[in-house]
Amino acid sequence: xxxxxxxxxxxxxxxxxxxxxxxxxxxxxxxxxxxxxxxxxxxxxxxxxxxxxxxxxxxxxxxxxxxxxxxxxxxxxxxxxxxxxxxxxxxxxxxxxxxxxxxxxxxxxxxxxxxxxxxxxxxxxxxxxxxxxxxxxxxxxxxxxxxxxxxxxxxxxxxxxxxxxxxxxxxxxxxxxxxxxxxxxxxxxxxxxxxxxxxxxxxxxxxxxxx
Numbered sequence: 001x002x003x004x005x006x007x008x009x010x011x012x013x014x015x016x017x018x019x020x021x022x023x024x025x026x027x028x029x030x031x032x033x034x035x036x037x038x039x040x041x042x043x044x045x046x047x048x049x050x051x052x053x054x055x056x057x058x059x060x061x062x063x064x065x066x067x068x069x070x071x072x073x074x075x076x077x078x079x080x081x082x083x084x085x086x087x088x089x090x091x092x093x094x095x096x097x098x099x100x101x102x103x104x105x106x107x108x109x110x111x112x113x114x115x116x117x118x119x120x121x122x123x124x125x126x127x128x129x130x131x132x133x134x135x136x137x138x139x140x141x142x143x144x145x146x147x148x149x150x151x152x153x154x155x156x157x158x159x160x161x162x163x164x165x166x167x168x169x170x171x172x173x174x175x176x177x178x179x180x181x182x183x184x185x186x187x188x189x190x191x192x193x194x195x196x197x198x199x200x201x202x203x204x205x206x207x208x209x210x211x
Contacts, residue, residue, distance in 0.1 A: 003055050015064065032176065035089040037184040038103035039191065044110065052111040054126025057154075058102050058199060059117050061094040062132040068094070072179070075137045093136070097187065101131070104191030109198065113114065127160070128152045128199060143182035144168040149194055151201065161197050165190050 066073055070092070071083035077118040089096055098116050115123065135146040142165070151161040167186050171178045192196070 027187045031086050031088060033088050034176070034180040035090045036100045036180070036187060037172070038117075039107050039188045043104075043107050043188070043192075052109055052112050052113045052126075052202065054113065055119060055123050056105065056109075056114045056129060057117055057119050057123070057125035058098060058105070058114065059128060061097045061101070063094050063129075063136070064133065064166075066131060067133065067136055073137045074139060074179075075135075076139045081137060084176070097131075098131070098185060100184070100187050101129075101191055101194070105129075105195055105198070107194035108192060113138050123149045125154050127201065128154045129194060129198075138168075138171070138179065138182065140171070142168050142170050143179060143186060145170055145186040145190060147190060149190075149197075151194075151197060163197070165193050170179045 064080045070082065070088045071085070072083045072087045072089060073083055075081040102114050102116045106112060119125070130150040130152070132148045133145075134148065135144050138144055146164070146166045148164050149164070150159060153157050167189050168181045169186050171182050
């Protein structure tokens with residue numbers, strides 16, 4: 001092949017390389033979806049079963065603006081929250097947290113009488129649990145949950161308990177699955193705290209109603 005023919009082929013080679021590079025850069029990044037894991041079936045809040053005489057209604061979880069998205073949010077100390085690219089929650093985070101809370105409370109209290117709003121038809125809740133997440137994020141080493149829980153009597157329209165829960169857990173490893181595992185674990189601790197309060201309120205209610 002003459003030098004002139006070789007020179008004519010250079011633009012064609014460049015065009016092929018450009019097309020290959022553009023296809024690589026335009027290819028969407030791999031996406032991984034994560035789900036929160038409920039407590040194991042053997043988890044309990046007390047040594048003896050808790051008598052749940054009525055329905056416990058868990059209201060929709062309220063989230064801060066930065067968590068109302070599918071992307072997992074991380075927050076390094078002293079910096080603003082940022083969303084991870086390619087690492088998403090499998091569904092809306094508020095729905096995942098609500099479903100996990102319901103499953104955890106059912107396990108901890110040993111009853112099916114815990115439901116996510118609006119619950120079964122014609123239900124008349126004994127207790128209403130409202131939750132507001134203040135922080136649900138962490139960094140490469142730890143995860144923090146800060147939330148406010150309000151337990152009310154919907155019949156009497158009074159607040160029975162309102163408290164703040166805060167817990168920080170260290171990640172078992174510095175990776176995304178460990179980050180989600182820590183989020184699930186701290187949700188389990190929060191659920192246990194709520195279940196303990198509900199159990200105490202039910203004991204007080206039983207004492208008041210004893211003839």
